[in-house]
Every structure is written in C-alpha cells, then in structure tokens.
Amino acid sequence: MPPEEQVRHRLLDAAEGLLRDQGYESLSVRAVNRAAGMNPAAVHYHFGSKHALVTALLERRLRPVWDGRLADLDKLAGTRTPPDVTGLAAFLVEPMARLAADEDERWALALLARLVLTDAALPWRSPWSAPEPWIAMIRRALPGLPAEVAAERWRLARDLVLVTYGAPLAEPGERPVPPSPDVVIAFVAAGLAAPHPRAEGNGA
Structure with a gap:
C-alpha cells in the first residue's frame, strides 16, 4: 500500500474509533489528527474537510x-x-x-x-x-x-x-x-x- 494510502487509512481508523465513542457532533478534526498521531493539518491535507473524511469512512465501511x-x-x-x-x-x-x-x-x-x-x-x-x-x-x-x-x-x-x-x-x-x-x-x-x-x- 502506498504511504499516502497508509496515512489515509490511519486517519479513517482514528475517525471510526472516535465516532463510535463520541458520535458525529462531538468529532473534531483536531482529535482525529491527534488520535492518528498525525500533524494538525493531516485531515485537511488528505481529505479536505470533516465532511469529506466521514464520507470516505462511510464508503469504506x-x-x-x-x-x-x-x-x-x-x-x-x-x-x-x-x-x-x-x-x-x-x-x-x-x-x-x-x-x-x-x-x-x-x-x-x-x-x-x-x-x-x-x-x-x-x-x-x-x-x-x-x-x-x-x-x-x-x-x-x-x-x-x-x-x-x-x-x-x-x-x-x-x-x-x-x-x-x-x-x-x-x-x-x-x-x-x-x-x-x-x-x-x-x-x-x-x-x-x-x-x-x-x-x-x-x-x-
């Protein structure tokens, strides 16, 4: 798997864990980046927005x-x-x-x-x-x-x-x-x- 895809999967995994625990309203991009061990701009760089991140997660699931x-x-x-x-x-x-x-x-x-x-x-x-x-x-x-x-x-x-x-x-x-x-x-x-x-x- 290319490194960029690995990073995307790490972010998606982190978002899924937080969504299961907290729900959509409480999900923050900052928390996803932190849970994935990424820099504060990772979600926006790889997905563009919280909406795009969650949409990609739903499509994966x-x-x-x-x-x-x-x-x-x-x-x-x-x-x-x-x-x-x-x-x-x-x-x-x-x-x-x-x-x-x-x-x-x-x-x-x-x-x-x-x-x-x-x-x-x-x-x-x-x-x-x-x-x-x-x-x-x-x-x-x-x-x-x-x-x-x-x-x-x-x-x-x-x-x-x-x-x-x-x-x-x-x-x-x-x-x-x-x-x-x-x-x-x-x-x-x-x-x-x-x-x-x-x-x-x-x-x-």
Missing part, C-alpha cells in the same frame, strides 16, 4: 455491503430492458436491512442516515450515491413520468428507507424493530409506481 448490488445496477443500467420498480426498491432496501441487522455496522447506518437526511452535499465517489442514476432508472421503469416527479419520488423513497433502518437507538440498548424487507420493498415500489395526480388532472 458500507461499500462491501453494496458492491455486488452496485455491480448488478451497473449491468441493468447498461441494458435496453426497462428495470422493474420492485427490483429498484429491492436494490435500495436490501442493503439497508442487512446493515440494520448487523450489530457491528448499525452505527455506520445511523451515521449515514444522519448525514444524508441533513446534508445532501456530501462528496461521495460512487455515482450511485447521487440521485441522477436512480432518477434515470425510475423513468425507464415508468415511461412518461416527469423528471421532477421521479426525483421527488426517489428522495421520498430514500428518506423513508433511511429513517426506517437508520433510526438511532430509542433508549440505551433498545431499538425499534423495523418491518421485514419484503414489506418495505412493497411499500417503496408502490410509492414509486403510484399514479401521477398532476398528469391525471391534465387528462394524461
């Missing part, structure tokens, strides 16, 4: 869960066959449900929900972390759906899934049990495919 599903999405996006809305809902829901069921990864899912639901301008590297590919897939599955409506439905679906699976602990040691993935997938698919009221009102 969550990417293994998503890798296979993202590869399937890439293949589907490259075919002429329109996707199925239930399949799209499953792509979104199943990785989240898997993370929520993993005691060691649940903190990362809660952090993901907290960041995405409060700040949409995170520097993700994966194209599937941006809304545009999902919106395009939704419009292929539902020909005639206006782009702005597809974008709205994507945001609602994403937020619903994040709230459902990424809710913080209600009480120490307790957490609401989310519905089964099949239930959430069916609900999300129904929302994506719902009749378009504005189109109906215009006689479409």
Whole structure:
C-alpha cells in the first residue's frame, strides 16, 4: 500500500474509533489528527474537510455491503430492458436491512442516515450515491413520468428507507424493530409506481 494510502487509512481508523465513542457532533478534526498521531493539518491535507473524511469512512465501511448490488445496477443500467420498480426498491432496501441487522455496522447506518437526511452535499465517489442514476432508472421503469416527479419520488423513497433502518437507538440498548424487507420493498415500489395526480388532472 502506498504511504499516502497508509496515512489515509490511519486517519479513517482514528475517525471510526472516535465516532463510535463520541458520535458525529462531538468529532473534531483536531482529535482525529491527534488520535492518528498525525500533524494538525493531516485531515485537511488528505481529505479536505470533516465532511469529506466521514464520507470516505462511510464508503469504506458500507461499500462491501453494496458492491455486488452496485455491480448488478451497473449491468441493468447498461441494458435496453426497462428495470422493474420492485427490483429498484429491492436494490435500495436490501442493503439497508442487512446493515440494520448487523450489530457491528448499525452505527455506520445511523451515521449515514444522519448525514444524508441533513446534508445532501456530501462528496461521495460512487455515482450511485447521487440521485441522477436512480432518477434515470425510475423513468425507464415508468415511461412518461416527469423528471421532477421521479426525483421527488426517489428522495421520498430514500428518506423513508433511511429513517426506517437508520433510526438511532430509542433508549440505551433498545431499538425499534423495523418491518421485514419484503414489506418495505412493497411499500417503496408502490410509492414509486403510484399514479401521477398532476398528469391525471391534465387528462394524461
């Protein structure tokens, strides 16, 4: 591993330890640099900001869960066959449900929900972390759906899934049990495919 990558991993490891202990709000760049044994400018030099550091950490933790599903999405996006809305809902829901069921990864899912639901301008590297590919897939599955409506439905679906699976602990040691993935997938698919009221009102 190149020396620069080693430094990045040390900073990410330090940030993860602090996030697990203190949470996002209490995390400081200075503390990460100190925990990693680096100079005070290390995080800004290698990542640019606290947001970018935490985004990179989430991608490192969550990417293994998503890798296979993202590869399937890439293949589907490259075919002429329109996707199925239930399949799209499953792509979104199943990785989240898997993370929520993993005691060691649940903190990362809660952090993901907290960041995405409060700040949409995170520097993700994966194209599937941006809304545009999902919106395009939704419009292929539902020909005639206006782009702005597809974008709205994507945001609602994403937020619903994040709230459902990424809710913080209600009480120490307790957490609401989310519905089964099949239930959430069916609900999300129904929302994506719902009749378009504005189109109906215009006689479409």
